[in-house]
Amino acid sequence: MGSDKSLLRLAVLASGRGSNLQAIIDSIKNSTLAAKVVVVISDNPEALALERARQEGIPAVSLPPAEYRTKDEYEQRLVEVCEDSQADLVVLAGYMRMLGRTFLKRFPNRVVNIHPSLLPSFPGLHAQRQAIEYGVRFSGCTVHFVDEGMDTGPIILQAVVPVHSNDTEETLAERILVQEHQLYPQALNLIARGQIQIEGRRVRLKE
Numbered sequence: 001m002g003s004d005k006s007l008l009r010l011a012v013l014a015s016g017r018g019s020n021l022q023a024i025i026d027s028i029k030n031s032t033l034a035a036k037v038v039v040v041i042s043d044n045p046e047a048l049a050l051e052r053a054r055q056e057g058i059p060a061v062s063l064p065p066a067e068y069r070t071k072d073e074y075e076q077r078l079v080e081v082c083e084d085s086q087a088d089l090v091v092l093a094g095y096m097r098m099l100g101r102t103f104l105k106r107f108p109n110r111v112v113n114i115h116p117s118l119l120p121s122f123p124g125l126h127a128q129r130q131a132i133e134y135g136v137r138f139s140g141c142t143v144h145f146v147d148e149g150m151d152t153g154p155i156i157l158q159a160v161v162p163v164h165s166n167d168t169e170e171t172l173a174e175r176i177l178v179q180e181h182q183l184y185p186q187a188l189n190l191i192a193r194g195q196i197q198i199e200g201r202r203v204r205l206k207e
């Protein structure tokens with residue numbers, strides 16, 4: 001791995017258990033991802049993700065939206081925390097809120113998300129349940145850039161998993177999660193290595 005300066009600086013936003021955050025941290029530790037998590041931020045003070053960050057000696061910041069008068073003020077604070085930590089890229093890892101213009105205009109093409117379906121199918125909440133109810137034979141996960149829509153930004157990478165006839169929301173989520181933990185660090189590493197170029201809606205992967 002290069003010197004600290006060459007590492008992509010990640011601000012990770014998470015609302016819950018933080019298993020994707022952990023996969024990112026683990027990939028950094030085993031040198032398959034040339035990045036550094038500079039801050040973990042949660043809208044939920046109880047999020048396990050914050051505890052995982054503390055365990056790793058990463059600054060953990062709890063920002064409950066209820067403490068702000070408006071979404072705008074809340075997002076301004078989010079921007080401040082990300083900028084103070086000199087983040088290059090904002091990584092949504094189970095962050096359960098939509099980011100608005102106030103935040104996104106400060107990080108143009110510098111916010112990514114992972115979603116547990118093959119977008120553009122099944123955006124929004126309960127993607128795994130949506131897939132089962134629709135009756136698809138395959139689902140998976142998608143890493144994409146974040147725009148103002150709901151899971152609509154340019155797609156970086158996807159991974160496919162089968163959907164079995166006896167799957168429940170939980171068993172499918174588990175199968176997808178295994179792929180998420182590989183796909184997210186892989187996508188971040190492509191960004192870290194400058195191998196990604198956005199052309200309109202399409203993301204070109206450079207050799």
Ligand code: GRF
Pocket residue numbers: 014015016017018019020021093094095114115116141177180
């Ligand atoms: C993942 O399934 C992710 O795709 C979705 O939220 C879940 C977060 O899980 N956006 P975790 O908090 O990373 O364990």
